[in-house]
Amino acid sequence: MFLGKLVNSPRALCWHGVRGIQSSVSVERTVKKYKCMEDLPGPSAATTAYGLFVKGYANRSHAMQIEHKKLYGPIWRSTFGSLKLVNVATADLIQQVIQQEGKYPVRTILSHWKEYRDLRKQDYGLHVHTGKEWYHIRSALNPKMLKLNEVNAYVPVVNNVVSDLLRRIYYLREQNPDGTTVNNLAGELYKFGFEGISSILFETRLGCLDKEIPKDTQKFIQAAADMLTHSETVPLFPKWTRSFLPFWKKFVSAWDDMYNVAKSLIDQKVMEIEEKTKKGEVVDGMYLTHLLVSRELSLSEVYSSLMELLLGGVDTTSNTLSWTLYHLARDRAVQEHLYLEVSSLCPDHQIPTKEHLSQMTYMKAVIKEILRLYPVVPGNGRITLENEVILEDYLFPKETQFHLCHYAASWDEDNFPKASEFLPERWLRGPEKFKHHPFSSVPFGVGVRACVGRRVAELEMYLALARLIQHFEFQPEVNAKPVEPRTRTLMIPGAPINMRFISRI
Numbered sequence: 001m002f003l004g005k006l007v008n009s010p011r012a013l014c015w016h017g018v019r020g021i022q023s024s025v026s027v028e029r030t031v032k033k034y035k036c037m038e039d040l041p042g043p044s045a046a047t048t049a050y051g052l053f054v055k056g057y058a059n060r061s062h063a064m065q066i067e068h069k070k071l072y073g074p075i076w077r078s079t080f081g082s083l084k085l086v087n088v089a090t091a092d093l094i095q096q097v098i099q100q101e102g103k104y105p106v107r108t109i110l111s112h113w114k115e116y117r118d119l120r121k122q123d124y125g126l127h128v129h130t131g132k133e134w135y136h137i138r139s140a141l142n143p144k145m146l147k148l149n150e151v152n153a154y155v156p157v158v159n160n161v162v163s164d165l166l167r168r169i170y171y172l173r174e175q176n177p178d179g180t181t182v183n184n185l186a187g188e189l190y191k192f193g194f195e196g197i198s199s200i201l202f203e204t205r206l207g208c209l210d211k212e213i214p215k216d217t218q219k220f221i222q223a224a225a226d227m228l229t230h231s232e233t234v235p236l237f238p239k240w241t242r243s244f245l246p247f248w249k250k251f252v253s254a255w256d257d258m259y260n261v262a263k264s265l266i267d268q269k270v271m272e273i274e275e276k277t278k279k280g281e282v283v284d285g286m287y288l289t290h291l292l293v294s295r296e297l298s299l300s301e302v303y304s305s306l307m308e309l310l311l312g313g314v315d316t317t318s319n320t321l322s323w324t325l326y327h328l329a330r331d332r333a334v335q336e337h338l339y340l341e342v343s344s345l346c347p348d349h350q351i352p353t354k355e356h357l358s359q360m361t362y363m364k365a366v367i368k369e370i371l372r373l374y375p376v377v378p379g380n381g382r383i384t385l386e387n388e389v390i391l392e393d394y395l396f397p398k399e400t401q402f403h404l405c406h407y408a409a410s411w412d413e414d415n416f417p418k419a420s421e422f423l424p425e426r427w428l429r430g431p432e433k434f435k436h437h438p439f440s441s442v443p444f445g446v447g448v449r450a451c452v453g454r455r456v457a458e459l460e461m462y463l464a465l466a467r468l469i470q471h472f473e474f475q476p477e478v479n480a481k482p483v484e485p486r487t488r489t490l491m492i493p494g495a496p497i498n499m500r501f502i503s504r505i
């Protein structure tokens with residue numbers, strides 16, 4: 001899902017004033033003089049390392065995008081060890097890269113993820129596979145994840161999980177001496193994210209939001225956090241250091257934990273289906289049942305892909321919801337506007353349906369604005385294996401790794417005046433509203449490789465937010481301090497978000 005620390009070794013080709021090169025691109029490209037990577041401005045490897053480890057950008061890489069854009073302009077190169085990147089930080093340049101991404105887009109060559117899968121003889125899964133193999137898996141997963149009418153079938157399932165979340169919030173408030181505060185909201189919402197996606201995939205309630213959290217849930221959530229942290233560290237150190245440095249071992253162990261939890265849930269479903277088939281009963285069901293019965297994917301492809309869907313479901317919706325509640329608590333006018341929208345469409349705590357959601361335009365604007373301010377994936381990637389790429393007067397050879405600086409683009413004042421402010425209204429349609437460049441804020445990515453979980457994520461966030469605001473007024477905890485984001489491959493709150501949930505009932 002994520003660019004993280006990139007670990008490919010692009011052929012660092014430069015051909016100043018290239019003429020008549022061997023190329024698959026048009027004749028026009030071969031006669032025009034293009035500049036190349038070496039002509040780009042950018043920090044040296046030492047300056048980058050200094051920025052990361054001395055200036056503290058290692059876990060604030062989103063802020064480094066903004067600083068480098070100021071220093072070098074909208075396109076610059078950077079070097080991390082043997083890795084060379086071309087960074088693009090405007091909506092227009094991001095669009096140009098995506099438009100040339102080819103039939104089977106690749107984010108980055110995740111060689112350490114691939115190494116793990118080879119070590120354990122597992123299928124590569126969605127993130128690591130490229131080309132037709134990736135497309136084969138994606139085509140099997142897409143329909144029941146991305147088609148709106150298929151996803152709408154999950155509304156009752158997700159509403160049940162939201163009911164559990166509400167119960168959990170009531171329970172946690174009671175545990176606090178002030179009767180209203182819930183500490184470390186993101187931690188609670190990780191459980192909601194995991195329960196939500198697993199209910200959809202496995203049709204099984206795991207009880208992640210019960211008083212006693214199941215061990216496997218805790219294990220998976222912890223393993224996801226460890227894997228994402230070590231995924232950034234592992235590529236920085238040569239393989240010979242693995243015998244005495246802990247990072248690779250921790251990375252492997254985190255993947256093992258996630259894989260085992262996913263595998264055991266899948267195996268349970270396989271057994272259920274086998275028993276039903278033996279008894280001659282009809283086998284029908286939602287996501288996993290459909291995948292297994294259709295046999296579009298092998299069992300080993302199902303293990304890896306579903307583990308990745310679970311992984312995608314943990315940190316993403318939860319962090320977005322955490323930031324949403326954080327801002328609503330600090331902006332009474334926006335909170336009131338949202339409350340009025342929800343309570344007028346669903347009076348008396350009516351549980352929202354898909355028809356209600358389709359009318360909640362302000363709610364959608366709130367979530368869009370949060371994803372603009374805190375894109376879960378602040379920097380994405382594309383590596384073009386199929387063709388060269390032209391960006392304005394630069395030509396880049398195949399295998400150039402591009403870093404799409406989405407965070408810098410969505411904080412760009414040219415696209416979003418008062419970019420640092422939380423202004424959901426900017427997303428509402430109207431004749432006088434500012435028109436955004438279509439690539440200025442694309443938190444789920446675009447094109448065929450965009451987020452496979454987008455529809456499910458939106459459904460979970462809308463249903464949860466609607467019910468939470470029906471029940472509670474959100475307030476910051478007493479003496480609350482501002483919380484800044486940090487990056488751990490994904491963008492997450494840099495400190496626990498503690499909040500007061502004042503009952504409206």
Ligand code: HEM
Pocket residue numbers: 001002107126127138197308309310311312313314316317320371375376377380381443444445446449450451452453454456457
């Ligand atoms: C707020 C919620 C979410 C955001 C902002 C988000 C964002 C993204 C982004 C930016 C990408 C990369 C797209 C690209 O390269 O163009 C991605 C990929 C992916 N996401 Fe999400 N995501 C979210 C929720 C989810 C959920 C709930 C799931 C699981 C159901 C999920 C599973 C995945 C997977 C498996 C990929 C890799 C797809 C592929 O390589 O074909 N995501 N996501």
